[in-house]
Amino acid sequence: MSGNGRTKLVLGYGTCGIAAGAAAVKEALEREVSAGGYDLDLDIAGCMGFCFREPIVEVFYPDGKSVVYGDLNPKKVPQLLQAAASGEVLEDWVVRRSDDTAAGEGDFLANQHRIVLRNCGNINPESIDEYIAVGGYEAARKALTNMTPEEVIDEVSRSGLRGRGGAGFPTGTKWGFARKARGDQKYLVCNADEGDPGAFMDRSVLEGDPHAVIEGMIIAGYAIGATQGYIYCRAEYPLALKRLEIAITACRERGFLGERIFGTDWNFDIKIKKGAGAFVCGEETALIASIEGKRGMPRPRPPFPANEGLWGKPTNINNVETLAAVSWIIANGGDKYAELGTEKSKGTKVFCLAGKVRRSGLAEVPMGYTLRQVIFDVGGGVREGKEFKAVQLGGPSGGCLPASLLDTPVDYEAITATGAIMGSGGMIVADSSTCMVDLARYFLSFTQAESCGKCVPCRLGTKRMLEILTRICEGKGEPEDLERLEVLAADIKAASLCALGGTAPNPVLTTLKYFRNEYEDHIFNRKCTAGVCPALITVKINQDICTGCGACARICPVEAISGEKKEPHSIDPDTCIRCKLCLSRCPEEAIYAE
Amino acid sequence: MEQVRLNIDGVDVVTTPDRTILEAAREAGIRIPSLCYDQRMDPFGACRICIVEVEGARGLLPACATRVTDGMVVRTNTEELRRIRRTIVELLLSDHPRDCMTCESAGNCELQDLAYEYGVKETRFPGEEHHYEALADNPLIERDYTKCVLCGRCIRICREVQGVGVYDFVNRGFEAVPGTPYNRPLTETPCEFCGQCVSTCPTGAIISIPSKGKGRPWQVEKVRTTCPYCGCGCQIDLHVRDGEIIEVSSPVMVGPGQGNLCVKGRYGYAFVHHPDRLTTPLVRKDGELVPASWEEALGMVAERIRGAMDDKGPDAVAFLSSARCTNEENYLLQKLARAVVGTNNVDHCARL
Ligand SMILES: Cc1cc2nc3c(=O)[nH]c(=O)nc-3n(C[C@H](O)[C@H](O)[C@H](O)COP(=O)(O)O)c2cc1C
Ligand code: SF4
Ligand code: SF4
Ligand code: SF4
Ligand code: FES
Numbered sequence: 001m002s003g004n005g006r007t008k009l010v011l012g013y014g015t016c017g018i019a020a021g022a023a024a025v026k027e028a029l030e031r032e033v034s035a036g037g038y039d040l041d042l043d044i045a046g047c048m049g050f051c052f053r054e055p056i057v058e059v060f061y062p063d064g065k066s067v068v069y070g071d072l073n074p075k076k077v078p079q080l081l082q083a084a085a086s087g088e089v090l091e092d093w094v095v096r097r098s099d100d101t102a103a104g105e106g107d108f109l110a111n112q113h114r115i116v117l118r119n120c121g122n123i124n125p126e127s128i129d130e131y132i133a134v135g136g137y138e139a140a141r142k143a144l145t146n147m148t149p150e151e152v153i154d155e156v157s158r159s160g161l162r163g164r165g166g167a168g169f170p171t172g173t174k175w176g177f178a179r180k181a182r183g184d185q186k187y188l189v190c191n192a193d194e195g196d197p198g199a200f201m202d203r204s205v206l207e208g209d210p211h212a213v214i215e216g217m218i219i220a221g222y223a224i225g226a227t228q229g230y231i232y233c234r235a236e237y238p239l240a241l242k243r244l245e246i247a248i249t250a251c252r253e254r255g256f257l258g259e260r261i262f263g264t265d266w267n268f269d270i271k272i273k274k275g276a277g278a279f280v281c282g283e284e285t286a287l288i289a290s291i292e293g294k295r296g297m298p299r300p301r302p303p304f305p306a307n308e309g310l311w312g313k314p315t316n317i318n319n320v321e322t323l324a325a326v327s328w329i330i331a332n333g334g335d336k337y338a339e340l341g342t343e344k345s346k347g348t349k350v351f352c353l354a355g356k357v358r359r360s361g362l363a364e365v366p367m368g369y370t371l372r373q374v375i376f377d378v379g380g381g382v383r384e385g386k387e388f389k390a391v392q393l394g395g396p397s398g399g400c401l402p403a404s405l406l407d408t409p410v411d412y413e414a415i416t417a418t419g420a421i422m423g424s425g426g427m428i429v430a431d432s433s434t435c436m437v438d439l440a441r442y443f444l445s446f447t448q449a450e451s452c453g454k455c456v457p458c459r460l461g462t463k464r465m466l467e468i469l470t471r472i473c474e475g476k477g478e479p480e481d482l483e484r485l486e487v488l489a490a491d492i493k494a495a496s497l498c499a500l501g502g503t504a505p506n507p508v509l510t511t512l513k514y515f516r517n518e519y520e521d522h523i524f525n526r527k528c529t530a531g532v533c534p535a536l537i538t539v540k541i542n543q544d545i546c547t548g549c550g551a552c553a554r555i556c557p558v559e560a561i562s563g564e565k566k567e568p569h570s571i572d573p574d575t576c577i578r579c580k581l582c583l584s585r586c587p588e589e590a591i592y593a594e
Numbered sequence: 595m596e597q598v599r600l601n602i603d604g605v606d607v608v609t610t611p612d613r614t615i616l617e618a619a620r621e622a623g624i625r626i627p628s629l630c631y632d633q634r635m636d637p638f639g640a641c642r643i644c645i646v647e648v649e650g651a652r653g654l655l656p657a658c659a660t661r662v663t664d665g666m667v668v669r670t671n672t673e674e675l676r677r678i679r680r681t682i683v684e685l686l687l688s689d690h691p692r693d694c695m696t697c698e699s700a701g702n703c704e705l706q707d708l709a710y711e712y713g714v715k716e717t718r719f720p721g722e723e724h725h726y727e728a729l730a731d732n733p734l735i736e737r738d739y740t741k742c743v744l745c746g747r748c749i750r751i752c753r754e755v756q757g758v759g760v761y762d763f764v765n766r767g768f769e770a771v772p773g774t775p776y777n778r779p780l781t782e783t784p785c786e787f788c789g790q791c792v793s794t795c796p797t798g799a800i801i802s803i804p805s806k807g808k809g810r811p812w813q814v815e816k817v818r819t820t821c822p823y824c825g826c827g828c829q830i831d832l833h834v835r836d837g838e839i840i841e842v843s844s845p846v847m848v849g850p851g852q853g854n855l856c857v858k859g860r861y862g863y864a865f866v867h868h869p870d871r872l873t874t875p876l877v878r879k880d881g882e883l884v885p886a887s888w889e890e891a892l893g894m895v896a897e898r899i900r901g902a903m904d905d906k907g908p909d910a911v912a913f914l915s916s917a918r919c920t921n922e923e924n925y926l927l928q929k930l931a932r933a934v935v936g937t938n939n940v941d942h943c944a945r946l
Contacts, residue, residue: 456643
């Protein structure tokens with residue numbers, strides 16, 4: 001935003017930006033602005049979602065227009081400042097123009113509908129005033145001063161909001177349970193553990209708009225009757241933790257947290273609890289144990305946390321994204337939220353696009369969009385123009401869907417019907433260079449390593465499944481292995497204590513269902529069609545194309561490549577370790593794996 | 595308490611709402627297998643062998659950890675449940691030594707019983723197995739986690755029943771295993787050597803060193819008696835083989851101890867067969883203690899008491915009883931003092 005007649009540069013300063021080099025860009029901006037005597041304002045913001053073009057800067061002009069530039073580095077800063085000061089647009093660097101959605105990657109945002117991410121990348125997350133300037137804390141004030149707790153719950157129920165932490169349980173219903181539960185003390189917990197690889201929406205919201213989550217917590221606490229809130233956030237999110245702390249302190253100063261908040265006689269405060277980074281601690285009963293200082297292990301439910309939660313008291317646990325939506329819903333009305341989406345899945349969902357998709361980053365779309373729309377219209381399709389092969393939906397516990405299911409709508413029931421899950425909204429795109437057995441093995445290796453070890457099906461079952469998948473990839477698969485995988489998958493799903501084990505077999509089951517031929521190729525033909533599994537491939541040089549330049553022979557670490565100068569080279573299959581280093585080295589693309 | 599009615603495998607069962615499905619079923623004579631369950635502790639729900647089908651519930655539920663509700667319809671032995679239980683047993687055996695022939699716990703092992711019940715000879719899922727070194731870091735308790743099924747019973751009995759908390763799980767997933775803080779020997783933990791963890795371990799992972807190699811469950815005669823150590827009067831079973839006590843256990847949920855014992859009750863039995871132990875009364879004659887019959891000894895005591903009473907009155911006599919007597923014996927002693935002798939001079943060593 002720019003409201004004071006001056007041009008303002010806002011640097012994307014979330015973890016994705018910093019990882020891409022935003023700190024050096026920040027330093028250069030500050031140095032060059034004062035050195036060049038520019039009459040420009042500088043500010044930071046969280047992630048806008050253009051993770052694939054970080055570091056980015058958005059230039060806001062006094063006339064209200066703005067331009068986003070990407071792929072910046074300190075060397076580009078002087079030119080950027082000159083252009084910003086003169087009003088010139090550096091067409092080649094443009095990621096998005098507010099006055100021309102066709103420019104740059106404009107359709108990335110144009111195809112989204114941002115509710116949860118409404119402020120991410122637009123306001124300084126370390127400034128409570130910027131949040132208030134866009135209407136922040138009006139919803140909490142309205143709830144606490146004008147609505148009864150029951151009316152708040154009704155509003156959330158009317159919105160159709162379902163928990164975004166994975167299970168999709170209706171938020172209003174859950175609050176109703178916690179409200180009705182009897183107890184002298186109740187707790188509200190924000191689940192910011194976000195442990196699945198490839199998911200970073202909660203981190204982005206906490207880094208880009210922490211007040212939206214805190215406001216959601218104030219509303220939820222009031223609705224269920226909890227005076228104490230906890231945010232359980234993994235310690236690997238230092239920037240999110242820092243911004244939460246700044247935000248909580250600012251709220252206490254304004255009387256939004258603490259005693260008699262918003263001038264009412266309601267008390268609510270928030271403590272932060274750092275998690276040590278165990279995936280299973282995102283499971284609600286393990287999370288509760290972890291806050292209590294115990295080993296993070298799930299326990300059977302019932303009793304549900306709504307009745308017996310933290311310290312044995314009624315407790316409501318919601319995900320970051322759920323809570324960020326709550327503040328919007330109270331401000332804009334449940335009906336408005338319910339206008340978006342499908343019959344049973346309302347509103348929007350944030351997805352993390354990753355893998356072989358052209359634009360990897362955060363995308364918030366209305367429920368009901370098809371996977372094709374998300375991956376192709378928003379995500380820009382597959383990288384390097386390669387063919388789409390599959391999308392792993394819902395993180396490591398999700399399922400792997402083929403191209404034929406690309407028209408599946410984003411909807412809890414529709415996605416579950418395919419064998420995948422909505423999960424927290426990870427979307428990892430695979431192209432033709434991905435081996436589906438290897439992919440299933442990779443995801444299972446994560447859940448297997450993260451199993452808490454408490455229950456037998458998960459502890460030993462996932463281990464055995466992983467061993468079977470590993471031997472299939474190593475070319476040692478046995479004909480009975482497919483049946484073993486199916487038996488184990490079904491029994492682990494049915495008998496595990498928590499949803500970690502209950503969903504861990506999904507990648508295997510879906511790849512078995514949609515890509516069974518690849519398993520069969522590995523086991524019966526000792527072949528990895530995608531050319532990935534080292535034990536099952538041979539690296540070869542096409543004798544018709546090779547010019548004998550020798551580049552491949554020079555990079556081969558085991559000297560497996562030989563040939564006369566300017567004559568076609570060849571690879572000794574017994575020496576070759578299938579590292580495939582030579583593939584990318586060949587200027588003629590004469591080397592291939594099969 | 596209010597009553598709930600439920601149906602288990604077609605049998606109508608009436609019970610109270612504090613019961614779990616497992617408890618209600620057992621009361622009704624329906625056996626649901628269990629492994630991580632021990633009624634002395636809170637349910638844990640870890641082994642999953644007790645899973646049952648409850649109409650209307652999402653997914654299968656652990657019978658040991660699910661309370662009954664009115665109108666519940668439970669199935670405990672469907673084809674699917676048996677299939678899953680078999681898989682669970684096969685998984686457990688895939689990481690368990692198959693050395694029952696020499697295992698200390700053969701015949702007293704819940705895993706062995708499950709394998710027997712589900713007819714598991716071999717596992718369909720062989721793979722990596724753990725080999726831990728057996729820990730005998732003290733004279734009483736040996737821990738060999740190679741045989742551990744991670745039921746958590748040792749951890750829970752020590753924390754919940756003993757209030758000590760020596761163990762917890764360490765590591766995650768396949769590498770998870772019970773352990774002491776920093777793997778210290780038991781002698782460097784607050785362990786009281788009560789052997790409660792031995793008593794609950796369903797396999798041969800925690801065993802009593804003094805009983806090791808001394809006999810199989812079917813070779814011993816169990817003699818029920820009362821612990822001789824304190825007035826609590828815990829019930830104990832002496833495991834006797836060829837006239838020798840080789841182990842002491844306590845029947846679960848019986849008597850004041852409810853199956854729990856302390857270090858003395860469980861391990862303090864060596865005196866029974868000790869050569870220095872007195873087996874007859876001794877009477878001092880000419881300055882020498884010589885063996886005597888009970889009749890002679892008691893007669894002499896009675897005679898002396900009477901003499902003192904005649905001489906200086908009842909208060910010249912005092913009685914001191916032992917903490918190692920049962921409450922009933924202590925009661926009788928004060929009765930003797932007050933009603934027979936007529937003195938209030940009666941005391942007990944545990945009061946000091
Ligand atoms: C293994 C496992 C990991 C989980 N991790 C998270 C997580 O990181 N964040 C989260 O919000 N929910 C996570 N959940 C789901 C939570 O248990 C819980 O359903 C959720 O926090 C409820 O909030 P919601 O109703 O707003 O979705 C996880 C569940 C499982 C089984
Ligand atoms: S399913 Fe896995 S993570 Fe969940 S309780 Fe069982 S062992 Fe632990
Ligand atoms: S002997 Fe008793 S105190 Fe020691 S670890 Fe076992 S249960 Fe705990
Ligand atoms: S040592 Fe025995 S009681 Fe303890 S977890 Fe292992 S099997 Fe269970
Ligand atoms: S006996 Fe119920 S889960 Fe182990």
